[in-house]
Amino acid sequence: MTRFLLVLMLAFAPLSPAFAVQPDEVLADPALEARARAISRDLRCPVCQGESIDDSNAPISRDLRLVVRERIMAGDTDAEVIDFVVSRYGEFVLFNPRAEGANLILWLAGPGVLLLGGLGAFLYIRRRGQAVAPAEALTADEQARLRELMNK
Template sequence: MSGAGTRGRVTLGLQAAAVALGLLVAAPVQAVQPDEMLADPALESRARALSKGLRCLVCRNENIDDSDAQLARDLRILLRERLVAGDTDAEAVAFLVDRYGEYVLLNPPATGANLLLWVAGPAMLLAGVGIAFASFRRRSAVSGDTLDEAERARLAEILKE
């Protein structure tokens, strides 16, 4: 009986070790391929920094540096081409925004039509709080002392029982 228990503990220990090893191996992986990287470390560093703020148009809420999608690869290459051509960071990002729209930005500026999206969340929260407050006030006003004398007498009689 004790041999079976020991084997069970050993198996459980091996499973735990396998899970721990899997978690260590499953570290975040960059999708940038070696053939995309620039030879100049300064330009590559700029490209990586800019890539973190650009959205993969296929994967939605993933930056192009982390995405394996072909379109993300194309965006990474296009960004690097613009930097090699001499664009500043702002010019390179502006080129991509002109070409793909503000949706390509993971954190679009709070201006124009985007201002509505930035304000909508807090506005809905405040509206919900206001509705809840009004509902609680109305409920407390209704639940006040609205019993007539006969109802009070009947309630007192019920409570005595």
Template sequence: MKRLILLLMLWAVPVAAVQPDEILADPALEDRAREISKGLRCLVCRNESIDDSNADLARDLRLLVRERLTEGDSDEEVVDFVVARYGEYVLLKPTASGSNRVLYLAGPVMLLIAGIGGLLYLRRRSRAQAPAEAALSADEARRLDEIMKG
């Protein structure tokens, strides 16, 4: 029973897709590469980091990150290089600047507009007079009596 529990615990631990031949010899550089990879999106798998993805493109990106680090680039330079090449979509947490600011502000602005519109509608509705029911004319009353009698 203990073996089964241990096996289930090991199975539940997420496994990174990094291949043994990708791992850098320098542990400090490898740690930096892993941190950068956690913030980069796999363009094939969508909401999975390149560190977790088994896609070929994710492997290429992991190798690119490690290559740039071994050439002496800083973490920011590596991320900037990848963003310049693939666009800001490659970031799992995009920045709130430039055209992304519109996306960040669109939700709250639309909620505010809907709230104001709803309040104006309710205010106008509460002030409206209920329509008075018009009585039947003599001709309408006579016609109704004929219909009802059959």
């Protein structure tokens, strides 16, 4: 039975969440730690690029986690902590970039393309649905040839 449980635990080990936050990084106050974790989930690891600093094991992520906790302990608000990190690493570290300045193009590009595609589809369907001029009637020779082909 123990062998079965061991095999079962090893089989499901890769599916369990693995957080990179080390025990020595955790703040003593649970409320401050919760704030730090929330901020860390919104910041991208500059090295991994697809992971938050909360999930990344890269040394730079550890440094950023420590900076976030230091700023929180210094009394900064969440916005001030994020501004501090962005001022040093740029807006690239934000998973959700701010909708201002040059980023506004990125925020508006998706809906803009969707509207243009919808307008194009509407015009295509509208133009296609318009009445098509009826084809000219067949001449007597063409009608005779058609009857001949149909009777075969």
